Amino acid sequence: MKKVLITGGSEGLGLALAECYAKDGYHIVLCARNRLKLEEAKHILQNIHLCKVDTISLDLSVIGNSQKLYETVGSVDVLINNAGIGSNGISWKIPMEKEEQLVQINVIAMMDLCKLYLKDMAERKEGVILNIASTGAFQPGPYIASYYASKSFVESYSQAIAMEAREYGISVYCACPGPLDTDFYHKHDGRKPKNVMSAEHCAAYIYSHMHKKVVIIPGLLNRIVYYLPKKIKMRFVYRMKKKALKEKKDAADR
Numbered sequence: 001m002k003k004v005l006i007t008g009g010s011e012g013l014g015l016a017l018a019e020c021y022a023k024d025g026y027h028i029v030l031c032a033r034n035r036l037k038l039e040e041a042k043h044i045l046q047n048i049h050l051c052k053v054d055t056i057s058l059d060l061s062v063i064g065n066s067q068k069l070y071e072t073v074g075s076v077d078v079l080i081n082n083a084g085i086g087s088n089g090i091s092w093k094i095p096m097e098k099e100e101q102l103v104q105i106n107v108i109a110m111m112d113l114c115k116l117y118l119k120d121m122a123e124r125k126e127g128v129i130l131n132i133a134s135t136g137a138f139q140p141g142p143y144i145a146s147y148y149a150s151k152s153f154v155e156s157y158s159q160a161i162a163m164e165a166r167e168y169g170i171s172v173y174c175a176c177p178g179p180l181d182t183d184f185y186h187k188h189d190g191r192k193p194k195n196v197m198s199a200e201h202c203a204a205y206i207y208s209h210m211h212k213k214v215v216i217i218p219g220l221l222n223r224i225v226y227y228l229p230k231k232i233k234m235r236f237v238y239r240m241k242k243k244a245l246k247e248k249k250d251a252a253d254r
């Protein structure tokens with residue numbers, strides 16, 4: 001039975017991706033912190049898709065926990081680096097530890113897990129890695145600077161290792177979703193935009209495009225935006241985020 005490890009697989013996009021693999025009979029391993037949500041996700045996957053599911057409660061913001069995860073889970077056919085957190089606001093007003101945590105989860109844990117599993121997959125001459133970035137990877141993000149920068153790293157790193165890994169029989173992909181209808185915005189001081197894609201739709205698009213290009217962009221508008229000049233996109237993000245920040249401040253003052 002093929003095995004897939006999904007970080008941040010207890011809810012949102014991670015759980016929706018797990019459902020895609022569950023339908024194809026994979027042994028699913030989910031990693032996240034909240035044990036209750038992990039159990040709920042396990043229950044959904046096992047009851048609907050009758051697949052084998054294991055869960056691991058681990059905080060990927062803790063240095064060394066990627067290694068711990070790798071040692072606990074062992075070899076997998078597919079690794080999905082999906083766990084990610086966000087951060088919004090004026091950069092120097094965001095607590096340092098919050099953004100260090102963001103870099104640890106979005107960048108370092110993703111990179112460490114890639115390195116650990118690439119070595120393993122290269123020896124077996126097969127394997128698939130999917131890293132979840134964002135359309136935020138396409139330009140710098142004023143008022144969301146560390147998050148967009150972290151996702152640029154994910155996209156750039158994925159494209160580079162995809163080229164290195166190809167000759168070892170390993171496929172590396174990077175998905176760049178636009179806004180999704182998950183709890184992500186509530187958790188990270190953001191405001192959910194009106195036009196959001198469902199996690200299920202996004203996961204299905206990613207899953208069905210994993211044999212094509214390295215960079216997978218769900219949503220036609222997002223694919224068009226990808227080709228716009230960086231300066232225009234950055235200006236747009238600046239205006240949009242500044243407006244959102246002002247509205248939040250006005251609401252708090254009221």
Ligand SMILES: NC(=O)c1ccc[n+]([C@@H]2O[C@H](COP(=O)([O-])OP(=O)(O)OC[C@H]3O[C@@H](n4cnc5c(N)ncnc54)[C@H](OP(=O)(O)O)[C@@H]3O)[C@@H](O)[C@H]2O)c1
Pocket residue numbers: 007008009010011012013014031032033034035037058059060061082083084085105132133134135176177178179180181182183184185187199
């Ligand atoms: N939502 C969007 O609009 C959007 C758009 C583009 C890209 N993305 C990216 O897509 C991915 C999934 O986002 P989502 O919207 O599905 O988010 P979500 O609903 O907030 O789910 C995040 C998942 O990551 C886990 N997680 C968070 N911190 C963790 C930690 N320290 N250690 C281990 N697991 C942790 C969460 O579980 P616990 O909290 O229990 O640990 C949860 O399972 C992220 O990488 C995000 O950046 C999201």
